[in-house]
Amino acid sequence: MKINFLLLIGGLYAQWPSKLLAPYTDVTLFPTFDVNIAQKQTGIKYYTIGPIISDASGNPAWGGTTPATGSAPFYLDQITTLRNNGGDVILYFGGAGIEIARNTSTVNDLVQKYQAVITAYSATYITFDIQGSAIIASDANELRNQALAILQKNNPKLKVSLTLPTFVSGIDSSGLAILKSAMKNNLVLSSVNLITADYGSTGAPNGATGMGGYAVSAVEGTVPQLEKIGLKNQTLGIAPIIGANNVQGEIFRLEDAQQFVDYASNSSVVGVIAYNNLNRDTNVNGTFVQSSQITQPLFGFATTFKPWAGITTPTDTTPLPTGGALGALSLGLTVLCVAFAF
Numbered sequence: 001m002k003i004n005f006l007l008l009i010g011g012l013y014a015q016w017p018s019k020l021l022a023p024y025t026d027v028t029l030f031p032t033f034d035v036n037i038a039q040k041q042t043g044i045k046y047y048t049i050g051p052i053i054s055d056a057s058g059n060p061a062w063g064g065t066t067p068a069t070g071s072a073p074f075y076l077d078q079i080t081t082l083r084n085n086g087g088d089v090i091l092y093f094g095g096a097g098i099e100i101a102r103n104t105s106t107v108n109d110l111v112q113k114y115q116a117v118i119t120a121y122s123a124t125y126i127t128f129d130i131q132g133s134a135i136i137a138s139d140a141n142e143l144r145n146q147a148l149a150i151l152q153k154n155n156p157k158l159k160v161s162l163t164l165p166t167f168v169s170g171i172d173s174s175g176l177a178i179l180k181s182a183m184k185n186n187l188v189l190s191s192v193n194l195i196t197a198d199y200g201s202t203g204a205p206n207g208a209t210g211m212g213g214y215a216v217s218a219v220e221g222t223v224p225q226l227e228k229i230g231l232k233n234q235t236l237g238i239a240p241i242i243g244a245n246n247v248q249g250e251i252f253r254l255e256d257a258q259q260f261v262d263y264a265s266n267s268s269v270v271g272v273i274a275y276n277n278l279n280r281d282t283n284v285n286g287t288f289v290q291s292s293q294i295t296q297p298l299f300g301f302a303t304t305f306k307p308w309a310g311i312t313t314p315t316d317t318t319p320l321p322t323g324g325a326l327g328a329l330s331l332g333l334t335v336l337c338v339a340f341a342f
Contacts, residue, residue: 016046016088016124016125016159016190017046017309017310018271019271019308019309019310020046020191020237020271020272020273020274020309021044021046021273021274021305021306021308021309021311022044022046022047022048022089022090022272022273022274023044023047023048023273023274023275023276023277023278023281023301023302023305024047024048024049024050024092024239024274024275024276024277024278025038025047025048025049025277025278025279026049026050026051026277026279027049027050027062027074027075027078028050028051028062028063028065028066029279029289032075032078033278033279034078035047035049035078035082035087035089035278036078036081036082036085038278038299038302039082039085039087040316041298041299041315041316041317041318042299042302042303042306042311042313042315042316043306043311043312043313043314043315044087044302044306044309044311045082045085045086045087045088046087046088046089046090047082047087047089047090047278048089048090048092048127048274049075049079049089049090049091049092050062050091050092050093050095050129051063051092051093051094051095051096051097051129052068052091052092052093052100052117053093053094053095053097053098053099053100054097054098054099054100054102054103055067058100058103058104058113059100059113060093060100060113060114060116060117062074062075063097064097064098068116068117068120068121069116069117069119069120070120071120073120073121076120076121079121088124088125089121089123089125090125090126090127090161090274091117091118091121091123091125091126091127092126092127092129093126093127093128093129094128094129094130094131094134094163095129095131096131096132099128099130099134099140099144100113100114101140101141101143101144101147102134102137102140104143106143107143107146107147107150110143110144110146110147111147111150111151111154114126114147114148114151115151115154115155118151118155118158123158124155124157124158124159125158125159125160125161125190126158126159126160126161127160127161127162127163127193127274128144128148128160128161128162128163129163129195129239130162130163130164130175130178131163131164131165131195135164135165135174135175135178136174138177141177141178141181142181142185145178145181145182145184145185145187146185148160148182148185148187149182149185149186149187152187152188159190160187160188160189160190161189161190161191161192161193161237161272162178162179162182162189162192162193163193163194163195163237163239163274164178164179164192164193164194164195165195165198166194166195166196166218166221166222167199167203167218167221168199168203168204168214168217168218168221169203169217169218169221170218170221170222170224170225171192171194171222171225176225176229179192179226179229179231180229183229183230183231189231189234189235190235191234191235191236191237191271191272192222192226192231192234192235192236192237193236193237193238193239193272193274194215194218194219194222194236194237194238194239195239195240196211196214196215196218196238196239196240196252197211197239197240197241197245197246197247197250197252197276198241198245198246198247198250199214199247199250200247201247201249204250207245207247207249207250207251208249208250208251209251209253209255210256211240211245211250211251211252211253211256212252212253212255212256212257212258212259212260213256213259215238215240215252215256215259215260216259216260216263218238219236219238219263219267219269219270222236223236223269234269235269235270235271235272236269236270236271236272237270237271237272237273237274238260238270238272238273238274238275239274239275239276240252240256240257240260240275240276241275241276241277242257242275242276242277242280242281242292242301243280243291243292243293243294243296244288244292244293244294251293251294253294254296254300254301254304257275257301257304257305258304260273261304261305261307261308264308265307265308273305273308273309275301275305278302280292281296281298281299281300281301281302282296282298282299283296283297283298283300297317298315298317298319299315299317302315303315
């Protein structure tokens with residue numbers, strides 16, 4: 001078997017797979033979620049971690065408070081351990097907080113801010129969740145795409161993806177405008193990830209049992225949209241909110257996850273599953289931040305999605321330790337924060 005490696009600062013790290021299962025994990029919740037314990041129990045090696053947003057001064061910060069730059073930045077130890085075990089992380093920018101581009105006035109300044117994060121974490125994959133009012137902030141979206149295109153030239157191995165809201169029928173005009181801007185600036189996207197969640201009762205009347213089918217429809221509707229604007233053969237991903245969504249009555253069940261896996265296994269388009277979020281993929285009966293709000297086994301969604309990514313390691317469902325080893329999984333936190341940015 002041939003194994004390819006990238007040589008980065010700090011060691012040898014495996015290349016990104018063509019079928020990438022990288023569940024989103026909010027590492028700003030207290031106590032801090034440890035992806036290495038999750039890796040040992042699930043066999044999943046790749047994680048999307050965030051959120052990195054703007055602090056009060058417009059600089060990159062975890063949750064808007066903890067600097068995401070410097071020589072010994074937050075969470076680097078956990079990332080290094082994961083890499084040493086053959087895994088890696090996607091750094092997640094944006095979401096429900098203020099993305100850095102909205103607090104930056106020039107392309108050069110924005111390039112420097114993003115580069116500082118990339119350098120601090122030796123990052124080779126970054127993703128940007130653009131939603132809410134951010135999706136119509138055209139100046140910031142153009143500025144971001146310009147900066148990211150420059151960053152790709154300066155960092156040839158850098159992968160960039162965009163995560164956008166979707167309807168059951170596909171991406172709306174604002175999302176398409178962002179993608180057109182990316183194309184105009186020669187930004188190469190590793191994937192376009194669809195937030196297959198929170199559709200609303202008008203667009204998704206059968207939210208209780210139909211979320212898997214809606215995710216499939218969103219992908220099917222997006223493909224011709226992208227082809228029409230010139231993005232042919234673009235890899236797509238999905239970012240569903242597992243269990244109960246923010247919109248009441250919408251529930252992404254294990255059955256929905258399986259339905260999408262069955263579809264994606266025969267699709268040449270789907271290349272990323274970044275479900276939101278691993279903090280909630282637990283059998284804990286607790287608040288929205290610590291629980292999917294449905295009856296499920298520990299890491300039930302991880303177990304369902306793993307076969308699609310070719311992960312055969314059995315899931316260890318040993319009860320998680322309390323006191324912080326997996327952060328919010330073991331605590332009854334009541335603060336709803338940017339973890340649910342999708």
